[in-house]
Amino acid sequence: MSQIQAQSPVVHPVRLRSQRQRMWHTFLSNRPAIVGLVLVIIVILAAVFADNWFIALPRGEDPTPLITTFDPLKQDARNRLAEPDAEHIMGLDSYGRDTWARILYGARVSLAVGLGSVLLGGVLGTFVGTLAGYIGGKTENIIMRAVDVLMAFPSLIMGLMVLAVLGAGLSKMILAIGIVLSPTFARVAHGATLTIKENDFVNAAIAVGANRMRILRVHILPNILGELIVLGSIWTATAIRVEANLSFIGLGVSPPTPAWGSMIRDGTQHLGYAPWVSIFPGVAILITVLGFNLLGDGLRDVLDPRLQQ
Amino acid sequence: MLSKKTTLIVIVLLAVLALIAAQCGSATPQTVTVVETVTVIETVEVVKEVEGKTVTVVETVEVVKEVEKEVVVTATPEPKEKVVLRYADKAADLGTMDPHFAAATNDRNLADMIFNGLLRYKPGDGSEIEPDLAEAMPEQEIVDGKQVWTFHLRRGVLCHPSDEVPAYELTSEDVVYSLQKSANPDRSAYAGEYDGMTVEAVDPYTVKITLDNPISPVLFFPKVSDYAGGFIVCKKAIEAMGDEGFKTHPVGTGPFMFESYSAQDKVMLTANENYFRGRPQLDGVEYRYMPELNSRELGLLSGELDVINGAAEGVWVERMNQKEGIRVDVYGVGEVATIHFNTSVEPLDNKLVRQAIAYALDRDEFLALFGEPVAANVYSQVPAQFLAGGLTKKEVDDLGLEYALDRDKAKALLAEAGYPDGFSLKMISSERESYLKNYQSMQAQLAEVGIDIEIEVVDHSSMHKLIRQDVNPIVIYVAWRPNADVYLTRFYHADSIVVTATKPDTNFSHYTGIDDLIEAARIELDADKQVEMWKQAQIQLLDEMISYPLQYQNQVTARNINVDFGHELKSVLALYPQITENTRITK
Numbered sequence: 001m002s003q004i005q006a007q008s009p010v011v012h013p014v015r016l017r018s019q020r021q022r023m024w025h026t027f028l029s030n031r032p033a034i035v036g037l038v039l040v041i042i043v044i045l046a047a048v049f050a051d052n053w054f055i056a057l058p059r060g061e062d063p064t065p066l067i068t069t070f071d072p073l074k075q076d077a078r079n080r081l082a083e084p085d086a087e088h089i090m091g092l093d094s095y096g097r098d099t100w101a102r103i104l105y106g107a108r109v110s111l112a113v114g115l116g117s118v119l120l121g122g123v124l125g126t127f128v129g130t131l132a133g134y135i136g137g138k139t140e141n142i143i144m145r146a147v148d149v150l151m152a153f154p155s156l157i158m159g160l161m162v163l164a165v166l167g168a169g170l171s172k173m174i175l176a177i178g179i180v181l182s183p184t185f186a187r188v189a190h191g192a193t194l195t196i197k198e199n200d201f202v203n204a205a206i207a208v209g210a211n212r213m214r215i216l217r218v219h220i221l222p223n224i225l226g227e228l229i230v231l232g233s234i235w236t237a238t239a240i241r242v243e244a245n246l247s248f249i250g251l252g253v254s255p256p257t258p259a260w261g262s263m264i265r266d267g268t269q270h271l272g273y274a275p276w277v278s279i280f281p282g283v284a285i286l287i288t289v290l291g292f293n294l295l296g297d298g299l300r301d302v303l304d305p306r307l308q309q
Numbered sequence: 310m311l312s313k314k315t316t317l318i319v320i321v322l323l324a325v326l327a328l329i330a331a332q333c334g335s336a337t338p339q340t341v342t343v344v345e346t347v348t349v350i351e352t353v354e355v356v357k358e359v360e361g362k363t364v365t366v367v368e369t370v371e372v373v374k375e376v377e378k379e380v381v382v383t384a385t386p387e388p389k390e391k392v393v394l395r396y397a398d399k400a401a402d403l404g405t406m407d408p409h410f411a412a413a414t415n416d417r418n419l420a421d422m423i424f425n426g427l428l429r430y431k432p433g434d435g436s437e438i439e440p441d442l443a444e445a446m447p448e449q450e451i452v453d454g455k456q457v458w459t460f461h462l463r464r465g466v467l468c469h470p471s472d473e474v475p476a477y478e479l480t481s482e483d484v485v486y487s488l489q490k491s492a493n494p495d496r497s498a499y500a501g502e503y504d505g506m507t508v509e510a511v512d513p514y515t516v517k518i519t520l521d522n523p524i525s526p527v528l529f530f531p532k533v534s535d536y537a538g539g540f541i542v543c544k545k546a547i548e549a550m551g552d553e554g555f556k557t558h559p560v561g562t563g564p565f566m567f568e569s570y571s572a573q574d575k576v577m578l579t580a581n582e583n584y585f586r587g588r589p590q591l592d593g594v595e596y597r598y599m600p601e602l603n604s605r606e607l608g609l610l611s612g613e614l615d616v617i618n619g620a621a622e623g624v625w626v627e628r629m630n631q632k633e634g635i636r637v638d639v640y641g642v643g644e645v646a647t648i649h650f651n652t653s654v655e656p657l658d659n660k661l662v663r664q665a666i667a668y669a670l671d672r673d674e675f676l677a678l679f680g681e682p683v684a685a686n687v688y689s690q691v692p693a694q695f696l697a698g699g700l701t702k703k704e705v706d707d708l709g710l711e712y713a714l715d716r717d718k719a720k721a722l723l724a725e726a727g728y729p730d731g732f733s734l735k736m737i738s739s740e741r742e743s744y745l746k747n748y749q750s751m752q753a754q755l756a757e758v759g760i761d762i763e764i765e766v767v768d769h770s771s772m773h774k775l776i777r778q779d780v781n782p783i784v785i786y787v788a789w790r791p792n793a794d795v796y797l798t799r800f801y802h803a804d805s806i807v808v809t810a811t812k813p814d815t816n817f818s819h820y821t822g823i824d825d826l827i828e829a830a831r832i833e834l835d836a837d838k839q840v841e842m843w844k845q846a847q848i849q850l851l852d853e854m855i856s857y858p859l860q861y862q863n864q865v866t867a868r869n870i871n872v873d874f875g876h877e878l879k880s881v882l883a884l885y886p887q888i889t890e891n892t893r894i895t896k
Contacts, residue, residue: 075753077677081624095678095749168765250740255749255764269602269620269742273628 023302033298039291043284047107070098072105073256081274091276094266095256099276102258103284109252109259110288113174113243114236120178121239122232125185130216130224132186133193144190150183159242163251170253173246177239188231192224226303234296237289244285260285391592392894394872397599397608397617398885402573406559407552408540409490409497414884417536419596421883422578423469424542424561426535427460427484427516432889433876435642436695438530442466442479442541442562447518449526456523460484460533462514467583469566471558473549476583479562481510483544488518491538496552499538501812502795506532525834527697531791536882564589564890573598590875590893606867609635615872615894616886619865621743623680629867636870639682641880642789643861645692646675646747649784649800650855653819656732657782663854665722667712669758670751675859678746683865687858689847690800691793694861695880697836698793698843700851710851719758731759736781738764739772743862747785776817779808784817787862791882793843797827801850820855871895 027033048054050072051063065071070088076096084091090099132143150158155177162176196202197220205215246252247261255262260281267277400415408420429441440446443460450457462481470476485508490496492503505521518533533539546560559567564586565578578594597614599605608614610632619625619637626637650657650666657663672686685694686702688711693699705711723729738748745766752762762783767775776784790796799805803821805814823846830842850856866886875891 073753073756075674075750077674077750080677095746095753250766255745255766256752269622270624271603272606273624 027298027302030298030301032294033301036291036294036296036298039287040295043107043288043291044111046104047111050101050104050108065101067104068098068101070101072097072101072258074098081270081277083274084276090280091274093263093277094270094274097256099263099280102263103260103281106258106260106263106281106284107288109170109247109257110240110243110285112170113177114240114288114292116174117177117181117239117243118232118236120174121181121235122185122228124178125182125187126189126221126224126228128182129186129189129191130193130220133190134197134212134216134220140190143186147183147186147190151187155180155238155242156245159246160249160251163246168251168254170257173243173252176246177242180242181235181239184235185228185231188227189224192227193220196220196223230296230300230303233292233299237292237296240285240288240292392590393593393595394591394616394888394892394894395595395597395614396885396888397597397605397614399600399602399605399618400598401600402598403557403570403576405556406567406570406576407556408542408559408561409499409538410556411537412498415596415598417883418885419576419578420540420559421535421563421885422565422594422888423559423563423567424535424540425466425563426539426541427462427533428530428539429535430882431876432887432891433640433874433878433881435880435882438534441535442484449523449529451523452519454523456520456529458518458520458529458533459511460516460518462516463585464514466562466585468543468546468562469560469581471546471550471560474543474545474560477543477545479541479543480513481516482513484508484516484541485510486544486547487541488533488538490542490547497538501814502532502538522832523834524831525836525839527792527836527839528794528831531795536791565591565594565888568593584890586890589890591888594888609867609869612869616866616868618885619867621679621683621862621865623683626680626683626865634870635867637865637867638878638886639863639865640878640886641861641863642695642882642884643685643692643863644743644787644789644884645687645690645796645861646743646785646787646859647690647800648747648751648857648859649786649817650857651779651782651784651817651819652855654782656726656728659726660853661722661726662728664712665719665726665758666755666760667719667854667857668715668722669719669760670712670754670857671714672859674754675747675750678750679860679862682863684860684862686860689844690850690856690858691796691843691847692861696793696796698840698847700844700847704844705851708848708851710848712851712854712857716758723758723760728759731761733761733763734782735763735765736783737767737772737775738785739769740766741769743787744769744772744785747787747859751783751785777807777813777815779817781817785859786815786817788815789882789884793840794827794831797823797843797846798831801846801855802827818855820850820853822853822855823849869894 046067049066050068052066053063056063074097076092078096079092080094080096082088082092088098088100090103093099093102128143128147132140153161158180159176162179163172166172166176202215202219205219243252243259244261244264247259248265250262250265252259252262263281264278267274270277398415398418400413404413404416405411406416406419406423408424411417411420425441427441427443428438428446431437431439442463444463445461447458447460462479462484466479467476468479468483488503488508492500492506494500507519509517511517520529531539541562542555543560543562547555550558557570562585564581564584566581568577568579570576575595575597578596580589580592582588599608602620605614605617609617619629626639629635629637650663652658676684676686687694688702688705689700691699693701702711723731738745748764752764755762775781790799799814800816801818801820801823802816803824804810804812805816806819807813807815807817810816826842826846830839830846833839833842864881864884868886871894873893873895874886875889875893876887878886881887
């Protein structure tokens with residue numbers, strides 16, 4: 001059995017090392033991908049260091065703002081809609097809250113939803129897709145037709161439908177968008193599994209009596225992981241966009257938690273005289289979505305086996 | 310092939326024909342000089358011989374002259390352009406046009422244009438009531454302990470024609486039918502207002518209304534005025550089309566008649582040529598549904614709309630007033646926002662907790678979210694600025710019931726009540742700004758004293774449904790009621806408690822402590838004593854901190870300066886600038 005595993009292209013140590021070096025070289029020579037990576041890192045840093053939760057929470061204290069000095073929930077209605085100035089670099093919103101502070105904290109919601117839903121959708125879709133692809137027959141037909149039905153709905157409509165059943169809230173939104181994304185992962189995983197399962201090392205594993213789950217876990221999944229990571233990075237951008245859309249129409253996190261989509265919505269009524277309330281969160285979404293898309297494109301160049309060929 | 314000469318002739322002929330056609334078909338008016346023969350009177354000096362002497366006398370004579378005159382002519386007379394006022398409201402769609410179910414502002418607006426009452430609130434000034442379908446204000450008499458009001462109807466008032474019924478004269482039969490419909494809970498949302506009322510037709514133009522319990526004119530007149538159940542519907546039309554059909558094809562006697570309805574788009578009204586106050590100056594009204602403020606604003610600025618429902622924002626008012634050709638009207642009646650505490654649940658059943666919350670709140674902070682002149686603070690449940698029976702700031706101040714911001718005192722009261730670390734509450738809010746702003750401001754302010762509030766935002770109609778199921782420990786409600794009795798009865802009488810009362814309404818606090826005062830004031834005929842009882846009731850509400858009055862929110866509409874509503878805008882119960890027969894668009 002160990003000999004058969006050694007034939008698998010994934011676990012060959014010499015080939016891996018050279019392949020990894022080539023991947024890094026390809027990635028680092030792709031300037032848009034580097035820009036994407038930098039943007040994503042900036043957003044992640046902003047989300048992580050918006051306050052000192054990593055120090056305060058272990059001590060049982062309330063976190064205090066770190067990057068900004070303002071509390072994103074603190075209202076100052078008497079100065080609402082104040083223009084950007086040296087103190088409030090992105091101005092105040094319609095409740096007199098600091099827009100910059102809310103954008104920083106809003107990044108947490110966007111990243112939580114973006115990464116959480118992709119992880120959920122990825123795990124769910126990959127499991128269903130690989131299972132259907134490997135088992136084949138009627139099971140495959142039933143699963144993939146169900147996936148087709150789910151894919152027929154536009155992502156926003158699908159998200160709306162799920163949230164209409166579950167109700168609003170952060171965890172429910174992650175679940176809703178995860179369900180929305182899962183058919184895409186299922187289809188990609190299914191196609192990749194169909195290709196991989198015909199390889200000799202899979203047949204050899206079957207011949208020595210490996211069970212289905214082991215074959216899926218040890219021989220098929222590692223070989224389709226590259227494609228799924230590429231898909232995940234690109235769909236993170238989509239998930240963030242869908243989250244912003246859902247928050248915009250009022251199905252996002254409950255107030256006063258800042259979320260970029262709901263921040264834009266709050267500002268639409270004041271666009272004529274306080275455009276900063278909507279524009280800055282819009283720019284934040286633009287930067288984040290652009291970052292993940294560029295990063296995803298770069299990863300695809302590196303990890304997609306078809307492009308490698 | 311045509312010869313060059315023939316081609317030239319054809320071209321010249323075509324050109325001449327084109328010129329003639331252009332002249333004949335042109336709709337552009339032209340000024341031409343014509344010679345007219347006119348007879349004018351002139352003074353002339355005539356030499357006459359009088360008694361042998363030659364004298365000159367001045368006489369007037371008629372002279373026929375030819376004069377040149379400039380006249381404007383058009384080859385074909387231009388058809389007169391219809392003058393239709395285009396109004397855009399923030400509502401997404403029509404609810405109902407049955408005036409006895411119209412509760413949403415946009416539905417009330419349409420009812421106001423289509424229907425009349427026996428009496429009416431003076432256009433643009435809701436503080437005055439005057440005769441409408443009635444010839445004069447009614448007289449009252451007490452017969453066998455019952456109060457009888459007699460109305461004499463105007464003659465010649467015509468119900469609008471409809472597909473089913475042609476126009477016909479409104480008589481006492483229609484009035485009796487209409488008020489009986491208002492009193493029927495299956496056919497009206499305002500049936501409770503008409504309990505103990507008997508309506509009968511004495512003759513075709515006389516209606517007698519008998520009340521089992523006498524009430525003051527202040528309480529009686531709103532029941533028969535042009536608002537809610539007081540609107541008079543036309544019996545034959547509603548019987549012909551049924552209650553359901555009537556909701557989308559209303560027939561009344563007002564200055565405008567229903568023409569068409571396009572879902573989520575608009576309602577078209579046309580001028581009632583036979584309106585008893587004279588034909589409206591407008592040919593019609595286009596009432597559009599446009600929930601997006603930016604769309605309404607752009608429509609007004611581009612000239613595609615004449616009047617729009619604006620934002621309840623001081624800064625918006627200021628900005629729009631700076632636009633050329635645009636004026637913003639800010640007027641009453643102000644809908645009052647009040648925080649109601651559910652006294653039947655922990656920890657709000659504790660008076661100290663409720664008072665702590667009151668001391669933790671800053672009215673001016675709430676007010677700043679709307680800005681003046683759109684909103685102003687109120688200090689009692691009945692707004693003293695609009696209605697008799699309300700308490701002024703000075704009055705509550707003198708009584709020590711203002712609950713001015715004092716968060717240290719709030720924390721001390723919470724500690725005394727056994728909640729030194731505060732507590733948590735969950736509640737829902739409407740998505741509408743007038744609600745959500747107040748809820749979010751309250752959330753932020755109470756967080757300062759350790760009270761953690763979790764808010765779930767739902768759509769407006771869901772909020773109304775859910776708060777009536779008692780899901781909120783604290784309810785913020787924004788409403789206008791026509792008098793102190795209605796305010797106090799619907800929000801604080803035991804019969805109005807949500808869910809559990811026999812006639813559940815909007816008593817969200819579950820309070821029953823002022824029932825006696827409400828009932829005594831209702832049958833008090835001395836106006837001063839009545840007002841005093843209403844004030845006493847509210848003093849008790851404030852002392853017990855059953856509810857915390859916040860602010861009234863005025864109505865805001867923007868218009869093209871060419872629009873003249875035909876009345877001064879002070880306060881309108883229908884919550885729009887009121888479009889009447891006198892409204893016009895000047896070019």
